[in-house]
Amino acid sequence: MRIALLGGTGDLGEGLALRWAFHTNHDVVIGSRDPDDAHAAADAYAETVAAHGRDVKITGFENGMATDRADVVVLAVPPYHVAEVVDSVADGLASDDVLVTPAAGVQRDEHGFHAHPPGAGSVTALVADAAPDDVPVVGALQTLPAGRLADLDADLGIDAPLVGDDGRAKDVVAGLIEDVGGLRAIDAGGLANAAEVESLTPLLINLARNDDDLADLGVRFR
């Protein structure tokens, strides 16, 4: 499987790239608006993985070219950019690809962080609206702690809930999640249930801010 991480130079992109490169044999492709940034990040990630004893090739391309090459495209970009990025890469998406959205709409005020979904009801719904009709969309990975993913020595032992209306696409994404040691994929239903998954993100931030011994939190359902 070839996985493109659009916005792969950011924190979540880094964490996912390192984990998939380290734990699996999938091809990891870093996408960025600037191909030089993509190359540099890809090289740096490959070095980190090599330092942990695995020799892997990670490539870097402009977002559109990364999408052209990929079977699974992960939109690791801020929520206010997802629609624009989907538009810019739409030509490279085919009906047998899978588009994955890990973003959550979050707003901060003086009390803490709050769910702040876009008008579509969730970032996942926004992506589904922006994507070509025949390309399946899966909402997933929203609740993963980027810093812990990027630390290949860190234990995970956490869950990734996912939503989607296309069973094959969900199975593909669930498989990629479970290929990473310590991650469990769990099904939260259809795209219409995305907002409840995305609401976990501000809660995780609030808990980490208010509890001294909790940081870079994930969640385990049990």
Place this chain on the structure above:
Amino acid sequence: MRIALLGGTGDLGEGLALRWAFHTNHDVVIGSRDPDDAHAAADAYAETVAAHGRDVKITGFENGMATDRADVVVLAVPPYHVAEVVDSVADGLASDDVLVTPAAGVQRDEHGFHAHPPGAGSVTALVADAAPDDVPVVGALQTLPAGRLADLDADLGIDAPLVGDDGRAKDVVAGLIEDVGGLRAIDAGGLANAAEVESLTPLLINLARNDDDLADLGVRFR
């Protein structure tokens, strides 16, 4: 400490009553609209706890009388009843009491369960608006699986996030939570952060509905 569980004849009330009676020396008082129902539930719970080797006294009263007797009052009633119940017991609430609200606004459609907060923004905010100004309100216990609480043989190993603006009241509730073996209290910030905690409830239901091996779910942040 004397804990009144208003609506204590329901599933969550039963689970909390059994756990506090079994694991602690606190006085557990069951409240209901009908005092006969409250007595009957209290007797049944005491029998269950006795069958697990602990001889405890659990009492039952009409909600208002249960409130008069209690230091901590838990509103284990459906979200659409909380304001009315708070009004009906307000005279029995004092500034050194603590009012705890475990309800979450949830709506079901053909896709699954969704957060459906009242106009106040959260059930917790609704309770805070309805309560006398000097009575501290804590939002907590929303994410606990009632059936697992009620099964005294079941392991918990789960978290209870709580929100509130009064530090003493939060400490009291956190202490009551941690008095139950297998429960951890974690601070999610002020009352303004309640909606993010309450949103977990529909997500837990969606996960249990979509994953065959997950039922009566709780959550652990790690």
